[in-house]
Amino acid sequence: MRLMSRKRHRQRRRRRTPHDGLIASFCKKKCSLRQQDDYSQSGARPRPGLDLPEDIYRHIHALMPLREAARAACVSHTFLQSWRCCRNLTLSKETLGLNGNGIDKDEMARDLISKVDGILKNHSGVGMKKLELNLYCCRKVDHCYLNSWLPIAFRAGIEELTMLLSLISEAEYNFPCSLLFSGSEKSIRYLKLSSCVFRPTAELDCWRRLKELWLTNVLITDDELECLLSDSSMLELLWLFRCNEIVRVKIPCQLQRLSFLRAGQCRKLQEIESNAPNISTFDIGGSNLVKISFGGALQVKNMTIMCSYQPNVIWYTRTKLMPSVLNVETLHISSCNEMISTPTLPSKFLHLKYLHITLNGNEAISPAYDYLSLVSFLVASPCLETFIFVVQQTDMKHDSIVGDISHLRQLPEHCHDNLKSVTMVGFCSAKSMVELTLHIIKNTSSLQCLTLDTSFGSYGCSVDKPGGCNPMRRDIIKEAHRALLAIRTHVEGIIPSRVMLNVSGPCSRCHVVERD
Structure with a gap:
């Protein structure tokens, strides 16, 4: 009887299984349709894998190297939105994969400018905090490109700007200082320029948050530099290299936070007068000896x-x-x-x-x-x-x-x-x-x-050097x-x-x- 009872129980379970499976399949399908209806009503698209908050995806995207971040944007709608709001852009031949092996330099320069132009014009102009344009490999960049790229950055409220043009060519590009007064004057904190004409004006509060200023092969006069420094009360670092219009550098006492000052190979530089009280690192180099006077140098x-x-x-x-x-x-x-x-x-x-x-x-x-x-x-x-x-x-x-038999001199011990x-x-x-x-x-x-x-x-033996020493x-x-x-x-x-x-x-x- 027990064996017959177990047999009848197994038969009833087999007859019930298809019906239960249909019910389970129907419930699962209904649930997925309900989720699709919810997505369609909210306007969002379902994401495969983990459903993380938007800021987490943006943080992950920001940690990627530039090339990988761009590739991720090509295959992911979520990362594409993040790419258009990328906070930090470092655009150079290295980060864009243009190593120049077997490529003509002019062709590589054109390719670099084309890629930079496409990236910046497709940026939404929202959230950009750092822009680095390393165009030193380009012998000459059409100024119309620079005039179209920089406004995108300044409208975004940029905090760090690096623009490195070729040191081979003369400084011809006039940096548009007027952009600094279009709402970004309260956010610019790091400015690094090379091979351009830089004419800052005496506008109020234009540099009051600037912390670091790097000028290389830049045309700027004594009065313009002094005007800029007098408004930069938060400046911590000043770097002047090959700024050949400068004759006299005057550091005002208002720069209480200035700790690093360097001036090198400024052809016409004759004098540096510093009244900043907290300079800890001071470097001066060039072809001629420069007159240096400190008003408060005890912290050097x-x-x-x-x-x-x-x-x-x-x-x-x-x-x-x-x-x-x-x-x-x-x-x-x-x-x-x-x-x-x-x-x-x-x-x-x-x-x-x-x-x-x-x-x-x-x-x-x-x-x-x-x-x-x-x-x-x-x-x-x-x-x-x-x-x-x-x-x-x-x-x-x-x-x-x-061969000298005279006595050696001895100073007092x-x-x-x-x-x-x-x-x-x-x-x-x-x-x-x-x-x-x-x-x-x-x-x-x-x-x-x-x-x-x-x-x-420099004349020591080098076993690995071809041809010897x-x-x-x-x-x-x-x-x-x-x-x-x-x-x-x-x-x-x-x-x-x-x-x-x-x-x-x-x-x-x-x-x-x-x-x-």
Whole structure:
């Protein structure tokens, strides 16, 4: 009976299954139709996969690289809407996949401009915060394109704008400053321009939120720059490079937040007057020495002074400039030559920890310069930890210590308690340079590493380089041998055991060091 009962139960279940399946299928179809009716009434389209909020999709899209974001927009309606409201656009040959391999440069430039034009004209003009136009590979860009692209960005309330045009061509494009007064003057915070004419006017509040200003190969006058700076109370960084109309840069005291100031290769620049109280990094470089005056330079921590043609930069920095930047911690000095030895002065640099000095002589450093006078910096810097001295010359005119039987000079003893690393590149057999080295060894109890490179740092052996090392003139090879002989004779014997001595010279495989 139990077996018959189970058999009848299985038969009833089989007869009931098709009917139940039809009911389940009908319910599922009805549910899907009801969902479609709901979508049709709301105007939205059903999304496959996860149904996430719109802002989540936009955030995901914003994290994609530009090329992947564009490809996603081609296959997804959701990402297409996000693409038309893209917040950050970096448009260059690299981001657009135009590497130029096997492509004519003019053809690549036309392709780049065409792609940029299509992207910007299809942008909705909503939500754009950053636009970077890297068109440096285009020899010339039709101004009509720039005049049509920039209004799209400014209407969107852009905050960061970078427009890099070719540095080969002259600055011809007049940047439309009037766009800055069309509602975006309250949002522009980062402006980087190159190879254009920039004529800011004295409009109220036009730069009051600007934080960073980068100008490269830009035509702007002294008065225009001063007008711009006087309205930029929130400015934190100012970069001027090859701005050849500027003669005098005046930094007003209103720039309380300005911490970085750099001016380089501005051909006509003669003077920089800064009254900004909180500049921590100051860089100046060019062909000529520029008059520098600080009204509030106590906060300068990092300073770089470079000059390509005018000599005595080391002397000027030590005597005229350093007394006004007593709190400097990192100092780079580069001079084309020195005619005057560095004097010893009472001023102290109690915070200087890193000192890098480069002497770049066209042929030879003037024999009138006494290398031993650099002790002036060491004595004035009790916290100095690293000293790097680079001499670049192709002819040594100083008196060589090789064969000289006169006594070596010794300065009064002074203990450099914190100096740990000393590097001399371009070490030669000049008597005053050896005297400087000996002074450091004998007066630096904290010294850990001494590196002496007689090959100017560029003639070392390179196994992987085709053709071997760079060629060296015969007289340079002979001087390198004299420098090595001076090290063996006067330096190696007095090196304490705690100090690691590193000596390098020309490659013995590629350069035969001839003896006198």
